[in-house]
Amino acid sequence: MKSFIREFKDFAVKGNMIDMAVGIIIGTAFNNVVNTLVKKVVMPPLSLLTDDVNIAERRYVLREAVGDVSEVAIGYGELIEVLIDFLVIALTIFVVIKGINRFKKKAEDPQNKTVETPKNIELLSNIEVLLKEQNEFLKRKRAD
Missing domain, CATH: 1.20.5 (Single alpha-helices involved in coiled-coils or other helix-helix interfaces)
Structure with a gap:
């Protein structure tokens, strides 16, 4: 049991856990930036191109709401918004990694x-x- 505790302490203190925590915190903050960028900067012009229809609210209704029964719909607009989020994040990560690799290549020469x-x-x-x-x-x- 002591070796397990010592091993965990070494893992946590040597930086693996700290690096991972910092990465998660920065990733969460970056995700918030991208969400705001997509919702407040990218989507409004797209809505103008589609006759002021908010793309995030676009859906295909399978069953209309009747009385106490709620509507059943496929929200493809939200999917489009999330895909744009993903593309922005993927492109940004690609550019950052490409820069890091270029610097790493120079450092290894x-x-x-x-x-x-x-x-x-x-x-x-x-x-x-x-x-x-x-x-x-x-x-x-x-x-x-």
């Missing part, structure tokens, strides 16, 4: 001096250079 190369990549690069020099030396020695 030991010849690129504009960005600091991580130590492990630098060490591997140095080992590669030493191995090439060793191979050249051995080839010259055999030729002699």
Whole structure:
């Protein structure tokens, strides 16, 4: 039981849980921004294009409301709105990851001096250079 508690403590303290929590909080805030962007900026012009019909309220009625029986309808307008939300989020994440990958690629190139190369990549690069020099030396020695 002690090892389980120690393992959980290491997991929580070393950053995995904290990184995940920060990511969830930022993701939730970003989701709110995108929802507002879609509902207040994107959807109103689309509504103008459809004769002032609020797209989010569009639905296909399967059964009209009669007395105490409520209406049954398929709300395809909300689906359209959620799909637009998804596309905005997916596009944004794609652009951010593309930028991160570009920076990461520069950082992993030991010849690129504009960005600091991580130590492990630098060490591997140095080992590669030493191995090439060793191979050249051995080839010259055999030729002699």
